[in-house]
Amino acid sequence: MSELQEILDRAADGGRISPEEALELYTKAPLHALGRAADAARRRRFGDTAHIATYLIDRNINYTNVCVTACKFCAFYRPPKHEEGWVRDLDDILRRCGEAVELGATQIMLQGGHHPEFGVEYYEQVFSAIKREYPQLTLHSLGASEVEHMAKVSGVSIEEAIRRIKAAGLDSFAGAGAEILVERPRKQIAPLKESGERWLEIMETAHRLGVESTATFMMGTGETNAERIEHMRMIRDVQDRTGGFRAFIPWTYQPENNHLKGRTQASVLEYLRLVAVARLFFDNIAHLQGSWLTVGKEVGQLTLHFGADDLGSVMLEENVVSAAGARHRSNRLELIHLIRKAGRVPAQRDTLYNHLVVHDDPANDPVDDRVVSHFSSTAIERGIAHPELRIVVAEAHSGGA
Numbered sequence: 001m002s003e004l005q006e007i008l009d010r011a012a013d014g015g016r017i018s019p020e021e022a023l024e025l026y027t028k029a030p031l032h033a034l035g036r037a038a039d040a041a042r043r044r045r046f047g048d049t050a051h052i053a054t055y056l057i058d059r060n061i062n063y064t065n066v067c068v069t070a071c072k073f074c075a076f077y078r079p080p081k082h083e084e085g086w087v088r089d090l091d092d093i094l095r096r097c098g099e100a101v102e103l104g105a106t107q108i109m110l111q112g113g114h115h116p117e118f119g120v121e122y123y124e125q126v127f128s129a130i131k132r133e134y135p136q137l138t139l140h141s142l143g144a145s146e147v148e149h150m151a152k153v154s155g156v157s158i159e160e161a162i163r164r165i166k167a168a169g170l171d172s173f174a175g176a177g178a179e180i181l182v183e184r185p186r187k188q189i190a191p192l193k194e195s196g197e198r199w200l201e202i203m204e205t206a207h208r209l210g211v212e213s214t215a216t217f218m219m220g221t222g223e224t225n226a227e228r229i230e231h232m233r234m235i236r237d238v239q240d241r242t243g244g245f246r247a248f249i250p251w252t253y254q255p256e257n258n259h260l261k262g263r264t265q266a267s268v269l270e271y272l273r274l275v276a277v278a279r280l281f282f283d284n285i286a287h288l289q290g291s292w293l294t295v296g297k298e299v300g301q302l303t304l305h306f307g308a309d310d311l312g313s314v315m316l317e318e319n320v321v322s323a324a325g326a327r328h329r330s331n332r333l334e335l336i337h338l339i340r341k342a343g344r345v346p347a348q349r350d351t352l353y354n355h356l357v358v359h360d361d362p363a364n365d366p367v368d369d370r371v372v373s374h375f376s377s378t379a380i381e382r383g384i385a386h387p388e389l390r391i392v393v394a395e396a397h398s399g400g401a
């Protein structure tokens with residue numbers, strides 16, 4: 001038996017592989033053997049429910065595009081005082097939550113820039129207002145970068161910031177801001193962001209305080225293969241201590257409208273190989289999400305054969321990745337069909353990955369055609385937004401929310 005096959009077999013059987021072995025697989029294993037092993041690891045992990053692949057209905061709500069961190073890959077932010085900067089007021093945020101509830105969303109992902117005036121108090125106000133009006137919504141929002149920023153603005157510790165936003169209604173952290181955690185490429189694409197070590201330290205603190213999260217990876221901004229594996233190694237080490245990462249979500253950098261531009265981008269094959277290696281490497285993280293938004297629906301569907309168990313959200317609204325050129329949109333029925341055509345039974349899940357509706361009979365598929373993902377007017381000028389979800393033209397930033 002070849003050395004590569006031995007590593008593949010061990011990982012498929014749930015054994016641990018080292019970062020060096022993961023790199024060997026990533027760079028040398030035949031694609032089909034890699035996919036087969038990852039799929040075996042997925043089936044092994046999910047046992048009786050391995051025939052199911054999940055999706056979620058959620059809405060990303062961006063409260064401001066004003067940001068002092070100026071990441072080079074980001075097409076969404078505007079610096080303070082820029083004429084295209086805006087802040088959504090609380091009524092607008094609540095209206096969007098109301099629409100999301102009406103369309104069957106279970107989760108809200110609040111995401112925004114690092115506004116120079118937004119400290120812990122701002123997030124306490126927003127989270128408590130949403131929970132008061134819509135207690136049924138799960139607030140899976142923000143991430144370590146926002147916590148670092150709000151704690152600085154308010155002059156409090158990371159621990160206090162997390163405790164307070166949790167008390168105000170935050171349920172879990174999204175894994176955003178991880179980008180790539182390895183220092184060399186991170187400094188090149190996000191020189192003003194906290195270090196990768198710091199990002200992990202904040203997540204570890206959150207996990208200890210009972211706030212779980214996901215972990216993401218934006219691949220394709222100029223990192224080496226070894227750095228891709230190192231990013232996963234850093235996350236796996238923390239997970240060994242906390243168990244607080246529910247999912248790993250790799251996605252590909254989108255090169256439009258930002259300062260990095262298209263000088264680099266991960267190919268579909270690189271992405272699929274990474275998904276498969278992630279399933280084999282993360283023996284301690286249950287869920288692995290395929291990103292149809294950035295790689296397209298067909299490749300998203302393929303990830304289900306490379307170890308992914310989840311296709312993420314319909315995304316009733318998404319502006320950040322779309323602003324950098326992600327042109328894919330979908331709807332609930334289409335995601336259901338994609339999953340079914342991949343040979344799996346689709347199920348709508350909640351943030352905790354509980355199955356809410358298992359679509360095991362096509363005759364009972366949902367018919368509400370309003371449950372579509374859409375581009376906002378901030379992402380594409382005169383973009384095709386669903387009429388009921390059209391975003392109002394952003395107001396000029398007035399210095400607060």
Ligand code: SF4
Pocket residue numbers: 067068069070071074075076077112113114145
């Ligand atoms: S990625 Fe986030 S932190 Fe970086 S510039 Fe964009 S909005 Fe700001």
